[in-house]
Amino acid sequence: MPLATKGAVKGLEPRDVEALGYEMVLANTFHLFLAPGPEVISEFGGVGRFMRWGRPVISDSGGFQVFSMGHGTVADEIKGRRAQGERSGAILNIAEDGVRFRSYLDGRERFLGPETSMEVQAALHSDIALVFDECTPFNVSRDYTARSTERTHRWLGRCLQWHGDHGPRDQVVYGIVQGGVFEDLRRESAATLAASACEGIAIGGSLGQDKAQMYEVVAWTTEELERGAPARPRHLLGIGDIDDLITGVELGIDTFDCAIPTRLGRHGVALVPSPERRWRLDLVKAPSRLDPRPILEGCPCPACSSGFSRAYLHYLLRAGELTAMRLVSLHNLSYTARLMSDLRSAIHAGALEQTAAALRAGAPPVGSGPPTSCTGGPGS
């Protein structure tokens, strides 16, 4: 799922995202809560209608963003890349009821808790709402993580309660597994979610300090979820490096959301089948200056199929031209969509292991298209 953080996939129109074959986008409860506000979006019939996206929308709960403010200004610490620091930033208070914080827009004091998050998501009228959780960073103790995970489970109950009483009937709720990098806490959290009434299950929080640890944490979780019934869709929050998508699918993940394709795109970094360079081609760098080739030969995306050369994109990116940010974003989203399509086809053909190995070794994605035709949710 591409990110439509503030109600738009950056630089693109809904028709662009549809044409790439995407069936869902992720909108951000935290940002939309602060501006334009749930009352505005509700007046326009929900976030899907407001942004003219005729297909389903998943809204995150705002937990990640709210707690990021306390654990550091960016996701770095959540992802284990920053040293432990004092809680700082704009969080004023964390209590059993939720989090009080200062808006980054106007400095006003605001509050998000399990009930408010669900209420905002009801106003957004997303097709899938995520429960409000505390997203623990990497560098907190087992004890803190255990207490936090317990609270997240209590919040899960409160979210489901509020949604059952007040939520839109056509909105489904996904729960979130927490538990940090501690096996027993992760398994316990996964078991709790598997036993809950949630219609889908997302995996959140710290996934460790490197890919090996992340895969381990995901494996514990999906293994535990296998024991639950009924089987439900599993979403891995905020993950989207090419190798992580491949391994995630092998570990039993169904869907992902990630800023990587569009964020890299805006910075001029294109996704290409080169594992040795983390699947990245930095078009801003000198080697592209006179390169007449498209980003990726044979790629059907609007940038490659129109024949824009690396040299042209290199020049435009250096000149700060919006057109280049758009073109590289389109390429990256096309690349990711086609990779996921390949993995889906491989599952149906019983050939996941071979396909995953080939993609991991640097085979370009073929992309046979989206899985099913999709006729939209309440946003349409």
Place this chain on the structure above:
Amino acid sequence: MPLATKGAVKGLEPRDVEALGYEMVLANTFHLFLAPGPEVISEFGGVGRFMRWGRPVISDSGGFQVFSMGHGTVADEIKGRRAQGERSGAILNIAEDGVRFRSYLDGRERFLGPETSMEVQAALHSDIALVFDECTPFNVSRDYTARSTERTHRWLGRCLQWHGDHGPRDQVVYGIVQGGVFEDLRRESAATLAASACEGIAIGGSLGQDKAQMYEVVAWTTEELERGAPARPRHLLGIGDIDDLITGVELGIDTFDCAIPTRLGRHGVALVPSPERRWRLDLVKAPSRLDPRPILEGCPCPACSSGFSRAYLHYLLRAGELTAMRLVSLHNLSYTARLMSDLRSAIHAGALEQTAAALRAGAPPVGSGPPTSCTGGPGS
């Protein structure tokens, strides 16, 4: 003609500009000379092929930009909106051979004169090249303007000479009328151009301090051009307010180029049929906050026809989202293209006066499409 100043219409792809019905874009010799450089663009077969625009390209000569550096940092003084100042900025020397200046990119000393400009435009392989001229600002004396216009005429001869000896055979040359706001100088310059071998004639320089004076200057010029033979296309440089397009056509102008549609678009200002507000709707301002209407009811542009509300665009613009800049740019270019289409149809129907009056009074453009199918120039 939309501006593709640095080799891209800002935020748009060539397919977007084509879909709006445009047949030509204007690329900027000054900027492309500094980066990526004519040698790079030449290696890629010219600016049209480099930017993957399959239709004709006109290149300006760089005169306006080079002299703007001396007469003030922006076009304001050229357009008579700034007090007279000393020559400053990056011009190092103006002589009979051309202008020596410092690059705004790297501080390097560079030179543009009649021959260099034509040489760069030959490397760009534009379909139409403009001769190198001195673009005089509003606040210079009659005496300065007279001497400058004479030099511009000498440069015209040198440009045509260079082009005849070295220019691409499939590139045509437009001359530029100067003469400031002085009737005799304008008429003399127009007569000089009408007697030249140029295949088209552009009107440049100071057009006065208000619209009345601009229309007067244009009227002198086109009247004088009427006497020349053969009849040639007439282009009004850098003009594009809605009322100026309407009056310009009535005064005998065939083509225009202007940053207005895309620049306003990036700032969230949409073109609408409201003469009392200079045809502008500032979507960033409060009245659009909850407005469910599209920018313009019935408008076939990608923004209006997809049903994006003013409220949504208002919110996105305030959030700094690129998608909104793109959508408003598309709307503005659609509006301008359809207005020009209406004026063309009216000429063919012998109803220009009525159509011009209706459009000037605030009738929305209907837009019956581009004049002819166009199969491209050397850029294709």
